[in-house]
Amino acid sequence: MLVAESISKRFGGLTALNDVSLNVKPGSITGLIGPNGAGKTTLFAIIAGFLRPTAGRVLFEDRDVTTEPPHRRAQLGIARTFQIVQPFAGLTVVENIAVGAYLRHPRRADALARATKVARRVGLGAELEKPAASLTIAGRKRLELARALATEPKLLLLDEVLAGLNPSEIRDMAPVVRSIRDEGVTILMTEHVMQAVMSLCESVYVLSEGRLIAQGAPQAVCEDRQVVEAYLGRGAAARFRPAGAALA
Amino acid sequence: MTARDLLPIAVAVALTALVPLFVTTNTVLNFLVLVLIVALAAQGWNILGGFGGQFSFGHAAFFGTGAYATAILQTRFGVNAWAGFALGVAAGALAGWIIGYLSFRSGLRGSYFALVTLAFAEVFRILANAAEVTGGAAGMLIKLDMRPANFQFASRAVFFWVALALVAAALVLTRGIECSRFGARLVAIRENEEAAQALGVDTLRTKLAAITLSAGVTAASGCLYAQYFLFVDAQIAYGTWISVEALLAPIIGGAGTAFGPLIGALSLHALGEIAKLFAGRVPGIDLALFGCLLVAAVAFAPEGILGLARRTRPRLKPAAG
Amino acid sequence: MYAPAIVAEAFLNGLLTGSVYALIALGLTLVYGVLHIINFAHGALLTGAMFAVWAAHAGLGLDPYLAIPLLTPLFFALGYALQRFVIGPASHGSESNILLVTLGLAIIIENALLATFRSDTRTLATDYGFQSVEFGPLILSKPRLIGFAAAVLVTILLWLVLAHSDTGKAIRAVAKEKLGARLVGIDVGHVYAVTFGLGCACLAIAACLLMPTFYVNPRVGNAFVLVAFTIVVLGGMSSVPGALLGALFVGVVESLSGLYFGDSLGQLGIFLIFILVLLVRPTGLFGAKA
Ligand SMILES: Nc1ncnc2c1ncn2[C@@H]1O[C@H](COP(=O)(O)OP(=O)(O)OP(=O)(O)O)[C@@H](O)[C@H]1O
Ligand SMILES: [Mg+2]
Numbered sequence: 001m002l003v004a005e006s007i008s009k010r011f012g013g014l015t016a017l018n019d020v021s022l023n024v025k026p027g028s029i030t031g032l033i034g035p036n037g038a039g040k041t042t043l044f045a046i047i048a049g050f051l052r053p054t055a056g057r058v059l060f061e062d063r064d065v066t067t068e069p070p071h072r073r074a075q076l077g078i079a080r081t082f083q084i085v086q087p088f089a090g091l092t093v094v095e096n097i098a099v100g101a102y103l104r105h106p107r108r109a110d111a112l113a114r115a116t117k118v119a120r121r122v123g124l125g126a127e128l129e130k131p132a133a134s135l136t137i138a139g140r141k142r143l144e145l146a147r148a149l150a151t152e153p154k155l156l157l158l159d160e161v162l163a164g165l166n167p168s169e170i171r172d173m174a175p176v177v178r179s180i181r182d183e184g185v186t187i188l189m190t191e192h193v194m195q196a197v198m199s200l201c202e203s204v205y206v207l208s209e210g211r212l213i214a215q216g217a218p219q220a221v222c223e224d225r226q227v228v229e230a231y232l233g234r235g236a237a238a239r240f241r242p243a244g245a246a247l248a
Numbered sequence: 249m250t251a252r253d254l255l256p257i258a259v260a261v262a263l264t265a266l267v268p269l270f271v272t273t274n275t276v277l278n279f280l281v282l283v284l285i286v287a288l289a290a291q292g293w294n295i296l297g298g299f300g301g302q303f304s305f306g307h308a309a310f311f312g313t314g315a316y317a318t319a320i321l322q323t324r325f326g327v328n329a330w331a332g333f334a335l336g337v338a339a340g341a342l343a344g345w346i347i348g349y350l351s352f353r354s355g356l357r358g359s360y361f362a363l364v365t366l367a368f369a370e371v372f373r374i375l376a377n378a379a380e381v382t383g384g385a386a387g388m389l390i391k392l393d394m395r396p397a398n399f400q401f402a403s404r405a406v407f408f409w410v411a412l413a414l415v416a417a418a419l420v421l422t423r424g425i426e427c428s429r430f431g432a433r434l435v436a437i438r439e440n441e442e443a444a445q446a447l448g449v450d451t452l453r454t455k456l457a458a459i460t461l462s463a464g465v466t467a468a469s470g471c472l473y474a475q476y477f478l479f480v481d482a483q484i485a486y487g488t489w490i491s492v493e494a495l496l497a498p499i500i501g502g503a504g505t506a507f508g509p510l511i512g513a514l515s516l517h518a519l520g521e522i523a524k525l526f527a528g529r530v531p532g533i534d535l536a537l538f539g540c541l542l543v544a545a546v547a548f549a550p551e552g553i554l555g556l557a558r559r560t561r562p563r564l565k566p567a568a569g
Numbered sequence: 570m571y572a573p574a575i576v577a578e579a580f581l582n583g584l585l586t587g588s589v590y591a592l593i594a595l596g597l598t599l600v601y602g603v604l605h606i607i608n609f610a611h612g613a614l615l616t617g618a619m620f621a622v623w624a625a626h627a628g629l630g631l632d633p634y635l636a637i638p639l640l641t642p643l644f645f646a647l648g649y650a651l652q653r654f655v656i657g658p659a660s661h662g663s664e665s666n667i668l669l670v671t672l673g674l675a676i677i678i679e680n681a682l683l684a685t686f687r688s689d690t691r692t693l694a695t696d697y698g699f700q701s702v703e704f705g706p707l708i709l710s711k712p713r714l715i716g717f718a719a720a721v722l723v724t725i726l727l728w729l730v731l732a733h734s735d736t737g738k739a740i741r742a743v744a745k746e747k748l749g750a751r752l753v754g755i756d757v758g759h760v761y762a763v764t765f766g767l768g769c770a771c772l773a774i775a776a777c778l779l780m781p782t783f784y785v786n787p788r789v790g791n792a793f794v795l796v797a798f799t800i801v802v803l804g805g806m807s808s809v810p811g812a813l814l815g816a817l818f819v820g821v822v823e824s825l826s827g828l829y830f831g832d833s834l835g836q837l838g839i840f841l842i843f844i845l846v847l848l849v850r851p852t853g854l855f856g857a858k859a
Contacts, residue, residue, distance in 0.1 A: 048446065074448030082446070088439035099436040102429045103448035111429065151448055303665055305609075305672070356846045358664050359607040364797055364847045370795060371840045378834060436669030488791070492676065499669065532787070539676030545670045547659035 001026040001077075002047065002155055007056035009042055017053070018041045018210040024155070027162075029177070029187045030203035031218065035231055040190040041083050044157050047188075049073045050081040060155070063183040071131050074103060077154035080134075081144040081161055083190075087132035094119060094128040094131045096143055100150030122146045122176055145173075149180065156180065158189035162196050170196060198222070206230070234247055249427045257506070259424060263402040268405035277404040283517050284411040285472050290509035291418040291488055292466030297495065298503035299431060301438025302357065306365030307466050307494040309347065309372050311539035312485030314340040314467025315474040318414035319388045320381060329390075329399035331470045340467020340568050341460050352452055355551045357441070366491070373486035387481025390474060399475045409473055415510065422506040425461075434458050435504070466494060497537055500545050502554030512555055516541070571828065574706040579828045580821055585713040587820020588720035591813045592775035593793055596726060598812040601801060603744040603764040604652075606664065609671040612794025613678035614769055616751050618644055618776035619785040620682055625645025626780075633693060633780045636717075638775040653762040656716035667859030675790075683787040690786040716778035719810050721813075723774055726766070728809050738766055792836075794821075799843035 002024040017039045024030045032040050035134050045051040049059055049070035057066045057084040065073055079100075097115035098108075101161050104112040104168060119125055122142045127135065141161050148156055158177070174196055181187050191197045197204060198218045206214040206221055206231040214221050221227055256375075268277065289311055297303050318336035321327035327335070351364050376382040400409045400511045425431040433454050436444040438508035445451055470490075474480050484490075493513075501512025520539075527533040549556050570581075593615060599606045621640055625631040631639070655674070662667035700711040731737040742750040743760045751757050783789075798817050804811030819839060827835030 017441070050442070069450075071448050071450045071513055074446065075464040080446050086440050086442065086443035086446075089434065089435055091311065095432065095435075099432055099444065099449070100447040106429050108427055108432075111432075124450055141550050149445075158301065301665070303668060350844075350848055356847060357666055360666055360847060363607065364844060366796060367798075367840045367847075370835060371844070374660050374834070374837045381613075394617070465840045492672075495672075527684075531687065532680030536677050536680035536684060539673045539678075539680065542673035542676065543655070543659055543670050545675070546666050547661075550661075550666075 001061060002188065003059040004047065005042070005057045005059065007043065007053045007058070009039070009046060009051065010054045015210050016023035017046070017207075019056075020207065020210070020212050021056075022205050022212070022215070024186060024188050025203075026186050027181070027184065028203065029181050029189065029201050031204040032188060032190045032207065033192075033197055034190075034207035035203060037209075039210045040207055041159055042191065043186075043207070044080055044159050048078055048157060069229060074151055074153075077152075078157065079151045079153035080157040081141075081148050081159055083159040083163070085137075085140040085144050087135070087143055089133040089142055090131070091144060092129050092131055093124055093135070097124075097146045097150045100147040102196050103151045115146075118146050122149065122171065127248070134159045137164050141165065142173075145176070149185075153213045155186045158187060158191075159188060160190055160192065162191055162193045174200060182203065194222070230242075249424050251299070251413070253423055253427055255546045256484070257285045257416065257419045258321045261412065261419070265409060265412055267450055268408050273379070274404060277408055279517065279521065281404065281408050281411055281476060283468050283513050283533040284408070284415050285476065286362060286490075287412070287493040287513035288415050288418055288469035288472065288495060290501075290513055291415065291422060291460045292464070292469065293329075293494040294462075294498040294503060294505075294509045295422065295425065295434075295457075295465065295470060296458045296462035298505070299434045299438065299507065300462075300497050301461070302455060303362050303495070304365040304370030304459075304491075305362040305461075305467065305495065306491050307463075308486045308488065308491040309365065309369040310344055310463035310466040311473070311490045311494070312345045312369070312372055312376065312482075314470030315462075315480045315485045316343035316376060316382055316388075316470075317467075319390050319474045320472040322390055323388060324381065324511070329475065330397075332466075333399060333475070335551065336471040337464050337468045338475075340470065341464035343405045344463020345466075347454050347463075350458075351490075352455045352531060366488075369486055369491060373482050376486055377482035382480075382482070382526075385482070387479060389480040390480075392478060407476060411476075414468055414472060418468075419506055419510070421461070421465070426506060430454065430457065438504070460539070492538075494529050496542060498552070502552030505554050508552055508554055515553060536566055575772075576825070576828070577723060578709070579824045581707065581709060583714075583821030583824030584817055585709070585717045585820070586818035586824060588717040588794075589775055589778055590796060590820055591724055591816030592720045592771050592778070592802055593621070594770035594797045594804070594812045595727060595809065595814050597797050597801045598804060598809065599764055599771075600768045603740055603806070604667075606656075606667040607671070608765075608768070609668060609794075610651075610678060611671075611772070611797060612790030613675040614644075614648075614790070615772045615776060616785065616787060616790035617678055617774045617788060618791055619780060619783075620686060621773070622776050622780045623691055625832040628720050632695065633777045637774055637777045640777060641770045641812075642655075642775035644810050645766040647766075649766035651769075652765035653758065656765070657758060657761060679787050681792070685785060688788075689784060690784050692784045693831050694781050695781050697833075703831060710782060712778075712781040716782075719774070719778055723771065724809065724813050727771070730841045731809065734765060743775075756772035795840055795843065799846075800838050802846050803842060 004020060004022045007017050007020045018217055020043060036042055042051065046053050049068055058066055065076065068166060086164040088099065094112065094115050096117055098111045101114040103113050116128060119128055122145050124142050124146055127139065135143060160174055165173065170193060177187065177200060201218050203216065204218045204221045205212060206227050213226045213230060214224045238242060265281065289307065293304060293307050298370050302459045314336040317339035318332040321332040321335055322329055347365065347368050351361055356364055377385050382388060422424045431445065433449045436449055437454060441451055470485065497512035497516060500516055501510065504509030516538055519537060523534045523537050545552060590670060597611050601605060618640065622633050622636050625636045626633060656667065656670050659670045695828035697712055699709050702711050702714060731740060738756050739760050742755060743757055748758060796819060800815040802810055803818065822838055822842065823835050826838040
């Protein structure tokens with residue numbers, strides 16, 4: 001469904017991604033994990049068309065989309081959420097979601113109906129008319145998911161939709177993600193919450209400092225020596241990075 | 249768009265249309281016509297700035313293009329005034345598309361977009377002031393020939409109704425935008441351009457459509473001005489005054505709403521008249537007051553007069569932009 | 570074609586004009602570089618400064634050059650207060666709001682001046698206003714030469730202050746990394762206001778240097794403001810040497826195109842450059858990459 005071929009991305013002197021290839025099978029939930037700054041968000045941005053890779057290609061359903069702009073990719077069926085949530089702050093929840101729904105439903109009534117349905121689906125049914133700016137962080141994460149879902153994608157890129165949620169909220173969200181897949185949407189997700197990755201993903205790719213260091217079934221990957229080192233060696237160090245850097 | 253969406257417009261326009269039946273003094277009618285002309289220019293600005301969040305500081309570029317196009321077509325080419333009006337709107341829309349294409353393609357937004365539109369308006373002003381076809385610094389007179397076929401009316405009341413009809417058309421257009429996919433996407437771009445792209449919004453195309461419509465409506469205002477005063481020069485057509493008025497009215501009235509520009513234009517000019525009443529003939533008092541209102545509106549009433557009115561209904565809504 | 574001496578004189582005159590443009594643009598650059606805002610009131614503030622110079626001369630008989638030590642701190646204080654108590658609080662930190670608030674201020678200042686001084690154009694009569702200096706075949710105006718020297722001096726001074734003083738370091742820290750600067754205990758609001766004050770102080774000096782050879786009316790700032798924006802954009806938005814180079818370049822372009830195409834079209838050249846630079850390379854010709 002989605003093939004990334006030898007993707008590299010440099011920001012000035014910094015190599016954020018170095019020769020990364022991955023292959024996402026239709027109907028799967030695939031995980032992309034790695035310590036902070038590994039390049040996960042950058043890879044998502046490249047797949048969704050927000051960044052051009054320095055080298056490499058992105059193929060979606062056997063079609064080269066490397067140079068397509070983001071909105072074209074959305075039309076083709078790639079939707080992404082943003083790790084740093086990007087709500088349309090001045091609009092209500094249902095209006096936010098409707099912007100996504102308009103992609104496949106040009107008429108207002110249809111788009112609003114569709115948006116309402118999606119909102120219920122992700123658990124925002126009670127907050128339809130609330131301004132997006134008034135949502136809690138958990139609500140905003142749901143909104144990200146709902147908007148992306150409203151575009152009726154074939155491939156959904158979820159960038160840490162569980163981060164910042166408490167355990168009970170995560171327990172609520174995980175089944176939602178699984179049910180989306182069950183309806184035929186392929187999912188590629190990044191996540192720091194390992195438990196969720198283990199229970200949701202069939203296969204996992206591990207990035208560290210821009211390189212792919214492991215891939216395979218979640219269980220096997222977690223026992224990989226390189227992976228453990230990447231996490232424990234740098235995971236602790238990452239916490240003490242200066243504040244500005246952690247925002248990137 | 250349903251009948252319910254249009255009802256407030258129909259009522260407001262119908263009531264306003266009654267005014268000349270009760271008020272017949274020329275001063276008042278003059279005042280109202282000027283308010284309508286400014287409101288129309290502001291309605292144009294509102295499409296791009298209010299809904300799309302792209303603040304133009306140079307809508308004079310479109311106002312002036314409309315005014316000059318209709319004046320030049322009539323005086324130099326003998327085109328009928330109504331046809332000249334239509335062509336003037338088209339010329340303004342085209343100018344909008346070109347300026348939009350150049351600036352949005354190079355990714356200009358925020359302050360940069362404001363600056364570049366201002367610069368375009370200034371370029372047009374200097375050119376119009378120097379070129380021969382525009383009559384240079386002396387400006388252009390449209391030949392007086394008071395016949396409806398010439399878009400000239402002996403009665404000010406009739407001109408008022410024509411202007412009102414145009415404002416009403418712009419109201420309907422704006423309401424239509426509000427209720428459409430195009431409008432939703434435009435607002436999405438205002439709120440967060442990147443997120444809009446992720447949801448499949450072609451931001452360049454949407455912004456181009458918005459600036460084209462916006463410029464067309466403001467150009468209609470320019471044409472109206474030319475027909476009313478039968479005179480155009482570079483300072484009137486491309487001067488900063490109209491750029492400022494077109495932006496001020498929606499922001500004071502309520503940007504990104506259908507009625508905001510109209511309410512803003514009316515309140516501002518009513519206030520300006522009152523100020524003149526008190527301050528006598530001191531020049532600049534009204535504009536200085538407008539400036540204070542602009543600062544106050546940004547500080548305390550980011551949604552303008554309409555937003556203030558709505559605040560009686562408790563609803564949390566953050567500042568746009 | 571013109572004789573080489575005439576062209577050379579136009580070129581040098583362009584440099585002289587450019588140096589005063591540099592002072593005006595410097596304030597704008599500084600404010601942009603640190604606060605990341607475009608100050609639309611810059612032109613109106615310049616007009617205010619020019620009227621202040623005129624009033625000091627007409628009312629107190631103060632020579633424009635001697636007004637520098639009086640008006641510079643005054644305008645610093647004015648700028649400080651404007652940013653601290655009006656622009657900062659009113660705009661709630663949003664870029665488009667800042668744009669609107671400074672536009673509002675521009676409208677207020679321009680029209681308050683119009684209400685006070687009316688639309689008459691005024692000039693200063695000094696006994697050195699028309700003195701000139703001859704260099705071989707070239708004749709250059711003496712007050713404008715003084716203006717050039719002073720403008721270059723102030724630019725260098727400002728640059729030194731930014732590079733070496735503690736205030737300068739705080740300003741640069743805020744410009745680079747607002748959050749980090751706040752974390753290490755820098756009062757960001759204060760630094761913003763100081764920067765804005767410095768920008769206005771530059772305007773006061775520019776006004777003092779301009780007045781012996783220029784005129785003032787309530788709209789005079791408009792002529793300068795787009796020029797100043799052009800310079801700032803040419804100079805890469807936030808670079809002091811970039812602004813100086815950009816200003817000299819614009820001065821020369823204006824002077825030479827004025828010579829060849831007449832004055833009003835000379836301005837046209839500037840705006841076209843401005844638009845082109847914005848469209849093609851918003852990081853500027855002389856500036857480092859943003
Ligand atoms: N626009 C940019 N310009 C320069 N450097 C960038 C940019 N975007 C990301 N980077 C850098 O690229 C590297 C990878 O960042 P990225 O956000 O992709 O990591 P991540 O794996 O998503 O991390 P996290 O788990 O913290 O979200 C980081 O070092 C980051 O600082
Ligand atoms: Mg990330």
